[in-house]
Amino acid sequence: MKDRATTAGANALEDWNRPPVFETEGEGELLEVSMGPHHPSTHGVFRMDVVLDGERVIKLKPVFGYLHRNHEQIAQGASYLAAMPYTDRLDYFCSLTNNWAYALAVEKLVGQAVPERAEYIRVITAELTRVQNHASAIGFLIQEMGASGTPLMYAFREREKILDLFESLTGSRMMCNYMRFGGCRVDPSPAWFEATRKVVAGLPKFVDEFEALLSANEILMARTQGVGILRSELAVNAGVTGPMLRGSGVNYDIRKVDHYGIYDRFKFRVPLGEQGDVFDRYMVRILEMRESVGILEQALKEVPAGPIMDPKAKIRGFRPKPGEAYGRIEAPKGELGFYLISDGGPNPYRYRVRPPSLINLTVLEDMCLGQNVADVVLIFGSVDIVLGEVDR
Amino acid sequence: MLGEGILKGLAETAKNFAGSFVSKERLTTVEYPEERIAPVEAARVFPFLIYDGSDWEKGMRCVACQICEKECPPKCIYIEKSKDKKPDFVGKPQIYPAKFDIDISVCMSCQICVEVCPFEAIKMDNEFELATDDRFGGLLLDRKQLAKPNEYYHKIHPTEAAAVDAKLAEEKAKAEAKAKADAAAKAKTAADAAAKAASAPKTPEGGTGTPTSEATKPPEPAAKSTPKTEGGD
Numbered sequence: 001m002k003d004r005a006t007t008a009g010a011n012a013l014e015d016w017n018r019p020p021v022f023e024t025e026g027e028g029e030l031l032e033v034s035m036g037p038h039h040p041s042t043h044g045v046f047r048m049d050v051v052l053d054g055e056r057v058i059k060l061k062p063v064f065g066y067l068h069r070n071h072e073q074i075a076q077g078a079s080y081l082a083a084m085p086y087t088d089r090l091d092y093f094c095s096l097t098n099n100w101a102y103a104l105a106v107e108k109l110v111g112q113a114v115p116e117r118a119e120y121i122r123v124i125t126a127e128l129t130r131v132q133n134h135a136s137a138i139g140f141l142i143q144e145m146g147a148s149g150t151p152l153m154y155a156f157r158e159r160e161k162i163l164d165l166f167e168s169l170t171g172s173r174m175m176c177n178y179m180r181f182g183g184c185r186v187d188p189s190p191a192w193f194e195a196t197r198k199v200v201a202g203l204p205k206f207v208d209e210f211e212a213l214l215s216a217n218e219i220l221m222a223r224t225q226g227v228g229i230l231r232s233e234l235a236v237n238a239g240v241t242g243p244m245l246r247g248s249g250v251n252y253d254i255r256k257v258d259h260y261g262i263y264d265r266f267k268f269r270v271p272l273g274e275q276g277d278v279f280d281r282y283m284v285r286i287l288e289m290r291e292s293v294g295i296l297e298q299a300l301k302e303v304p305a306g307p308i309m310d311p312k313a314k315i316r317g318f319r320p321k322p323g324e325a326y327g328r329i330e331a332p333k334g335e336l337g338f339y340l341i342s343d344g345g346p347n348p349y350r351y352r353v354r355p356p357s358l359i360n361l362t363v364l365e366d367m368c369l370g371q372n373v374a375d376v377v378l379i380f381g382s383v384d385i386v387l388g389e390v391d392r
Numbered sequence: 393m394l395g396e397g398i399l400k401g402l403a404e405t406a407k408n409f410a411g412s413f414v415s416k417e418r419l420t421t422v423e424y425p426e427e428r429i430a431p432v433e434a435a436r437v438f439p440f441l442i443y444d445g446s447d448w449e450k451g452m453r454c455v456a457c458q459i460c461e462k463e464c465p466p467k468c469i470y471i472e473k474s475k476d477k478k479p480d481f482v483g484k485p486q487i488y489p490a491k492f493d494i495d496i497s498v499c500m501s502c503q504i505c506v507e508v509c510p511f512e513a514i515k516m517d518n519e520f521e522l523a524t525d526d527r528f529g530g531l532l533l534d535r536k537q538l539a540k541p542n543e544y545y546h547k548i549h550p551t552e553a554a555a556v557d558a559k560l561a562e563e564k565a566k567a568e569a570k571a572k573a574d575a576a577a578k579a580k581t582a583a584d585a586a587a588k589a590a591s592a593p594k595t596p597e598g599g600t601g602t603p604t605s606e607a608t609k610p611p612e613p614a615a616k617s618t619p620k621t622e623g624g625d
Contacts, residue, residue, distance in 0.1 A: 081504060082504065084504075157420075160420070167434065171434040171503065171516070177503060214401065
């Protein structure tokens with residue numbers, strides 16, 4: 001028994017085919033720590049096998065799959081429409097952008113047009129989603145730094161207002177299930193637009209307040225600047241997208257690159273970081289919130305009247321012709337893509353999700369090597385993941 | 393100065409703390425069981441079945457077409473068709489669900505059953521206080537527990553219910569008009585045949601005579617022939 005245990009431990013170390021970066025100093029021994037899966041900083045159930053030399057991380061192995069729900073297989077067995085509510089449960093903070101990505105993929109597959117009004121509503125809901133996601137992501141990040149509560153509560157206060165808008169529009173706060181192939185499910189009432197304008201008008205004030213609370217804070221700077229640096233080459237090679245990639249200074253925003261939806265009509269800038277450290281990722285999110293508010297203001301001014309759903313779009317008996325399509329959008333966390341292959345049947349032959357959370361997580365070890373254990377939690381928080389999307 | 397940022401942040405929290413004593417807007421907490429916020433109109437929790445009139449079994453709109461059962465993403469609906477038929481809101485005899493169970497421990501409140509239902513028979517409830525100590529039986533609702541009157545639907549989703557009622561009334565009027573037109577057409581052909589048979593040997597002006605016969609005669613045969621056509625169906 002004893003032998004087996006020791007050899008298993010040795011193998012586990014050897015299996016990570018990366019040589020140790022740091023030699024042990026002095027006579028100390030390496031310590032293997034399993035962080036998670038019930039660690040409060042892991043945003044769900046996620047485990048990190050960390051090998052430590054004193055306080056410094058010399059190896060880190062992410063272990064996930066605790067929340068695996070067989071999403072892709074379920075979607076392949078169900079009709080195209082039936083997969084829509086399941087997409088809500090991928091990244092449950094941003095169900096509306098998930099809906100949009102899936103609707104976009106199916107619309108590409110069948111060549112379905114979307115009415116003008118629905119496009120505007122999609123942009124408005126997606127940008128509201130981005131604001132609330134970034135606000136709570138920053139809140140969690142600061143919480144993981146040890147500021148227990150205050151910034152997170154500020155973020156959640158604002159998020160609550162946005163979720164109230166979602167609830168009055170779609171009937172559910174988080175599991176919106178709102179978009180359909182060829183439009184959106186319900187037409188927002190004038191009262192909803194009024195309420196949205198009111199919330200959007202309050203958002204710049206919220207971001208100012210949030211920044212006054214945090215951006216100049218010396219503790220935050222000391223903890224985040226120069227920590228968890230992600231070089232731009234590595235970020236590009238690893239396929240990292242979203243605020244993480246832009247935090248490393250790569251100008252890549254799918255809203256600008258892919259011209260999906262009607263984003264061409266709005267003026268907005270893409271904030272970029274320089275160092276690629278945690279502080280840059282924090283700052284990129286703050287600035288993106290400001291840009292999103294700008295898009296919201298423009299979109300709310302120009303919403304046209306008209307149908308919300310293409311009258312020719314079918315709800316029942318939906319059978320696309322054989323073919324394949326990949327629809328992707330700039331979700332708050334990065335590139336969210338859905339890849340579909342149709343064989344002409346009522347359900348997709350292949351349904352694949354390209355989740356930003358999972359792929360952004362692949363560079364976790366590279367960012368954490370040589371850092372302190374306390375910073376691992378912080379770096380992990382700056383990736384901004386939701387385990388529902390990582391494990392699917 | 394070192395610490396300036398921290399002080400600035402603390403000033404922000406102090407402002408919010410002091411503000412919570414002044415402005416009502418900042419005090420959003422509601423003490424739940426005693427105080428309640430009314431759910432928004434669009435709120436959805438679990439589905440229920442609508443019936444018209446006072447008898448839930450007779451007025452049930454569901455015709456057990458099983459579309460919702462097929463489309464339900466987590467497959468939480470179970471329907472068994474009836475062997476016999478009963479008249480629906482238009483008066484057409486229809487199958488009804490002998491069994492209609494929804495397992496709300498599986499249901500994920502996605503509303504797809506509501507969207508695909510062609511008969512406006514299933515709608516979303518906003519009742520959320522459904523805790524029970526019976527894990528299996530208490531969360532498996534049968535058709536009697538699911539049946540709720542149309543008035544209840546009007547109470548929880550007024551605008552949506554009004555639109556649905558208007559749509560159903562229109563459908564009913566259309567169905568009635570169609571039935572009437574069918575009957576009238578049948579009566580007319582019958583009358584025409586009768587008139588032809590009667591007038592064939594009599595006069596050569598049968599062509600000009602038809603308009604008058606059309607205007608005066610149809611009502612009587614129509615009234616007589618409606619039961620006939622329905623029995624025929």
